Amino acid sequence: MKRWLLVRLLWIVVTLLGITFVTFVVVDQAPVDRAELAIARGAGERAFADAGAREAAILQLRIRYGMVDPVTLEPAPVWRRYWSWLCNAATLRFGGPHDDHEALWRRLARALPVTMWIGGLSLLVGLGLGVALGVWLGLRMASRRARVVSSVLLVIAGIPEFLAATLLLLAFSSAWLQWLPASGLRSLGAENWTLPWQLFDFARHLVLPVLVMSTGPLVLVSRFVRDSVARAAQAPFVASMQALGIDSAIVRARLLRHGCAPVATLAGSLLPMLVGGSIVVENLFSLDGLGHLAFQAVTEQDQPMLMAIVVIGSVVTLAAFVISDVLHRVIDARVRLQ
Amino acid sequence: MNAATARPLRKRFSAWLAMLVLVVGLFAPLVANEVPLLARVNGAWSFPAFVDLVGTPSPGPGDQSWKQWQTTLPADSPDFVLMPPWPFGPGETNAACFRQRPSAAHWLGCDDTGRDVLARLVHGAGAVVWLGLPAVLIGGLLGTLLGAWAGYRGRYVDTLVSRLIELFVCFPTLLFLLFAAAFFGDSRLGLVLVMASLFWTSFARIVRGAILSLRERDFVHVARGLGVSEWRILTRHLLPQVWSQVGVTAAFCMASAIVAESTLSFLGIGPGDAVSSWGAMLRQGAEHAVVGAWHLWLWPTLAIVMVVVCCHVLADRLRGDPESSDVVI
Numbered sequence: 143m144k145r146w147l148l149v150r151l152l153w154i155v156v157t158l159l160g161i162t163f164v165t166f167v168v169v170d171q172a173p174v175d176r177a178e179l180a181i182a183r184g185a186g187e188r189a190f191a192d193a194g195a196r197e198a199a200i201l202q203l204r205i206r207y208g209m210v211d212p213v214t215l216e217p218a219p220v221w222r223r224y225w226s227w228l229c230n231a232a233t234l235r236f237g238g239p240h241d242d243h244e245a246l247w248r249r250l251a252r253a254l255p256v257t258m259w260i261g262g263l264s265l266l267v268g269l270g271l272g273v274a275l276g277v278w279l280g281l282r283m284a285s286r287r288a289r290v291v292s293s294v295l296l297v298i299a300g301i302p303e304f305l306a307a308t309l310l311l312l313a314f315s316s317a318w319l320q321w322l323p324a325s326g327l328r329s330l331g332a333e334n335w336t337l338p339w340q341l342f343d344f345a346r347h348l349v350l351p352v353l354v355m356s357t358g359p360l361v362l363v364s365r366f367v368r369d370s371v372a373r374a375a376q377a378p379f380v381a382s383m384q385a386l387g388i389d390s391a392i393v394r395a396r397l398l399r400h401g402c403a404p405v406a407t408l409a410g411s412l413l414p415m416l417v418g419g420s421i422v423v424e425n426l427f428s429l430d431g432l433g434h435l436a437f438q439a440v441t442e443q444d445q446p447m448l449m450a451i452v453v454i455g456s457v458v459t460l461a462a463f464v465i466s467d468v469l470h471r472v473i474d475a476r477v478r479l480q
Numbered sequence: 481m482n483a484a485t486a487r488p489l490r491k492r493f494s495a496w497l498a499m500l501v502l503v504v505g506l507f508a509p510l511v512a513n514e515v516p517l518l519a520r521v522n523g524a525w526s527f528p529a530f531v532d533l534v535g536t537p538s539p540g541p542g543d544q545s546w547k548q549w550q551t552t553l554p555a556d557s558p559d560f561v562l563m564p565p566w567p568f569g570p571g572e573t574n575a576a577c578f579r580q581r582p583s584a585a586h587w588l589g590c591d592d593t594g595r596d597v598l599a600r601l602v603h604g605a606g607a608v609v610w611l612g613l614p615a616v617l618i619g620g621l622l623g624t625l626l627g628a629w630a631g632y633r634g635r636y637v638d639t640l641v642s643r644l645i646e647l648f649v650c651f652p653t654l655l656f657l658l659f660a661a662a663f664f665g666d667s668r669l670g671l672v673l674v675m676a677s678l679f680w681t682s683f684a685r686i687v688r689g690a691i692l693s694l695r696e697r698d699f700v701h702v703a704r705g706l707g708v709s710e711w712r713i714l715t716r717h718l719l720p721q722v723w724s725q726v727g728v729t730a731a732f733c734m735a736s737a738i739v740a741e742s743t744l745s746f747l748g749i750g751p752g753d754a755v756s757s758w759g760a761m762l763r764q765g766a767e768h769a770v771v772g773a774w775h776l777w778l779w780p781t782l783a784i785v786m787v788v789v790c791c792h793v794l795a796d797r798l799r800g801d802p803e804s805s806d807v808v809i
Contacts (some may be wrong), residue, residue, distance in 0.1 A: 153643070160647045165656070168674075172663040298794075300789030302739040304746045305781060306757070308766045312777070317769045418654035422743060439746070440659045448659065455652040463650075 143471075147464075154460045158453070162231070165452045166224045171446055178205035179443050182259035227449065236450035246446055249435060250454075254430035257328065260423065261416045263352045268359025268412070273405060275360070276367025276397060283372045292368070297360045303419050307354045307426045314350065323347050325428035353425045355419045359412050365407055371401035399473075413462040417455045490798065494790040501787055505609030506604055509533050512599040514569030515546050516561040529564055568596035569755040570603040579773050589775035592768055597775065600756040601783055606756045607745075608787070611668060612737030616730050617674035622676065623683025624719075624726055630684070631691030632714055640682060650683045657740055661749045675740065679733045685730050690722040727798045735791035742784055758784050781796075 174182075177200045204210040208226055230236070234244045275291070280373050315324040323329065328349045332340055374380070374397050381392045383393045420433035428434075432451060439447040503510050509532035517529045521541045528537035530544070539545045550561050557667050568586070575588040577583075630641035657674060664670025694700065694714040695718065742759030758780045765777030 153646070156643075157650055161650060164651075168656075168663075169659060172659075223638070240609050296792060297785070297789050299597065300735070300785050300792055302743055302784065302788070304743050305784055307764065308746075308762060309781065312766060312769050414650075417652050421654050421658065422747070425747060436655055437658070440655075440749070441660050443662075452652060452655065455655065456650050459650050459652070 150464055150467075154464070157460060158456060159228075161456045162228070162449065162453060163224055164322070165449065166227060167220055170220055170223075171447055172443055174443070175204070175209065176207055176443055176445055177201075177209065185444075187333055203407060229447070231367075231453065236446045236453065246450060247326070250432070250450060253430055253432045253435050256429050257420050257424070257433060259327075260348070260351050260429065260431065261420060262353035262421075264416060265359060265412060266354040267352060267362055269405075271356070272360045272363025273367050273402060276364040277371055277402070279364065279368040280371025280376065281394075283368070283375075294365060294367075295361055298357060299365075301307060303358065303422045304426065306357060307350070307423060310350050310354060311426070322350055324350075327429060351423050351429065355416065355423050358415050358419060362412065362415070363405065363408060367402060367405060370404050371398065374398075376399035379397070400449065402472040406473055407466050409469065410459075410463040410467035414455075414459045417458065482583055489626065492503055492793075494793040494797070497786065497790045499619055501605050502609060502613075505607075506613075507533070507766055508603045509591075510564055512596075512602040513564045514572040514799045517562050518562040521549075524557065531743050532789060539673045542599065552693035556621045566596075566599060566602065568599040570600045572599070578699065579768065579776075582588065582775055583771075587774075588779050591764060591776055592773075596777055597761075598763055601758070601779055603617075603756040604758040604761060604780070604783065605787075608646045608738050608741050609754055611672060611675070611741050612734050614700060615672045615737055616624060616733045618672070618676035619679030620683050620726060620730055621735065623680035623729075624687050624722075626680065627684035627687030628714060628719060628722075631694055632693075632718070633687040634708075638688070648678065651678065653742070654740070658749060659745075659793050675689065675737060679737075681728060682729050682733060686735070687722050690732070691718055693719050694721060706749030708751035720762070724798050728795045731795035731798065735788045735795075738788055738791070 180203055181196065181200050201210065201215070203210045208223055209218060210216070212224075222298065227236075234247075236246060275295075279291060281289045311324055312318060314320075314322045323346060325342075327344060328340070329343050332343050335343065335398055363453060377397075379400075380393060380397055383396065386441060417433075422433070423429070424431045424433035425437050432454070436443070436451045439451060510517060511531050511779070513529045513532060515528035515532060515537045516519070517527065518700060519526050519528065519541075533536040538726065541549050544552070546561055546563075547567075553559060572595060573753075574594040575598075576591065576594070577586060577596075578594045579592050580590045580594075582589045586596050586598070588601065590596055591600070591733070604768075607729065626641050626644075630638045633643060656678065660674040661671055664674075691714075703717055704710075742762070744759065745757035746759030746763050748760070748763070761780040762777060762784070765775075765780060769778045
């Protein structure tokens with residue numbers, strides 16, 4: 143187990159290096175680079191005398207960002223830039239030597255709680271409801287009602303997050319019923335309200351985003367648990383327990399433990415799903431979380447922010463893989479980690 | 481109920497719908513267009529809609545559009561035009577039918593700039609198919625080959641491919657697609673390659689696992705003993721047994737390609753309004769839903785959900801799973 147964990151952690155580091163390198167190279171291929179973009183954005187404030195002055199300003203920025211060698215003025219090779227990024231990133235400074243790391247971390251720190259609230263609640267709702275629904279379905283696979291519910295799940299699985307969010311927004315906060323707020327996490331002026339009202343307000347804002355983000359995990363988990371429980375119900379040990387006249391409640395408890403254990407392995411695929419979902423959901427519900435930051439970073443080609451978010455996202459994903467393996471081991475004694 | 485007693489694929493609505501979307505998407509410019517399939521102008525033949533498949537067709541003879549020219553033709557003229565089945569283009573605006581509800585002329589209505597919604601849906605299918613199909617084909621080919629190689633060879637090849645799979649699985653998919661679309665927005669090739677590089681892992685995992693369990697079976701040992709070459713064992717004896725699993729994966733990947741494409745265009749990343757896409761149509765429809773233009777959001781919604789669900793049902797069918805055998809679609 144200890145050796146397994148060690149090897150696994152080593153692989154995590156290697157995988158992280160791979161992911162960040164590929165991301166770095168792809169971001170690097172952008173047709174318009176960061177320096178040009180920064181100049182174009184600031185063009186309103188700073189007028190350049192001529193094209194030459196503009197070129198000089200771009201060159202200066204490129205040197206500052208480490209894209210051009212300051213002595214020879216040749217573009218620095220991508221591996222050397224990646225190496226310097228990596229040396230900085232090792233001390234959690236995601237950017238060139240001249241970027242404002244404090245500001246970057248301040249933005250990340252503001253965004254993280256929002257994403258964790260939405261993502262954590264969605265995960266809880268999706269897992270809880272999904273397991274319950276999956277067990278219910280798995281124990282009565284052949285019944286007509288279970289088949290109808292399965293068909294409904296199949297259709298829900300076909301509704302992308304942006305579509306569900308759009309339709310729910312139309313239905314509950316703009317076109318049809320105006321019951322729930324459409325954006326943000328608190329109403330205007332809510333900080334002057336009493337605590338229960340503030341909590342109620344917060345909960346009202348959470349309903350739609352959590353509903354949208356939990357459907358993906360819900361469908362995945364319930365279908366997985368349904369198949370797993372149905373398979374467990376066919377297992378020989380169930381028949382032999384029944385034949386021995388053991389109380390059906392006990393049989394069911396054994397069966398459910400058997401059928402639900404593999405859910406632990408799903409955690410590895412649920413978290414990446416939430417990472418993707420948060421980009422869509424936060425964008426649509428105007429929440430200032432990590433997904434929103436990621437979207438902004440893509441549209442502004444904010445390379446340090448993009449790299450920081452990719453690192454955070456992949457660390458979370460990789461950690462989820464390890465945790466799910468360990469959990470699987472804890473729940474199912476037959477599994478051996480090598 | 482098992483696969484043998486379930487309804488065959490050709491009797492299922494989902495299979496037919498998938499074929500329809502595939503064919504309509506592949507040949508979208510021939511199905512809905514404002515330029516004719518076939519035209520005879522002063523004795524010279526031309527095929528503008530076919531040109532549209534590969535490039536930019538001529539907007540019409542002289543300085544008129546094809547439709548205007550058609551109305552000015554005398555009755556006894558030997559010249560003629562043959563319009564596509566749906567004679568409206570995705571970018572063709574008509575101020576007279578601004579945000580019009582479905583009618584006899586425009587079956588699904590018109591959008592806020594007077595463009596025909598059905599024509600845009602058809603070309604949206606084209607966007608989905610021309611992005612998803614190459615991505616799934618490239619990813620599928622690459623993944624199947626690598627997976628088969630890893631499963632068959634084992635040892636260090638297997639370790640290498642497995643690690644590679646693990647690496648690619650950890651990529652934040654949507655984020656990666658997002659900046660690929662933002663940076664290579666105008667060229668579809670970049671997006672196709674990025675998608676393929678995300679899809680190949682699913683194929684490789686499935687095929688590797690299947691080959692791994694097959695290669696120790698007796699018939700493989702017998703074939704090897706008879707002197708059949710390794711390549712022939714792999715391609716003739718092992719791979720044919722995994723095709724159905726590859727098909728399942730392909731259907732799922734196609735579904736996620738469709739979701740990804742519409743999500744990106746919904747978020748406004750990519751080629752923009754010039755190319756019609758279901759996601760962009762839905763965004764536009766949501767903006768106009770408040771004023772009661774239900775037809776602008778309903779049709780793209782139905783298109784996306786039906787096609788994605790159809791991919792999932794097909795995947796379940798191919799797998800021979802009991803779960804969807806009672807789903808009517």
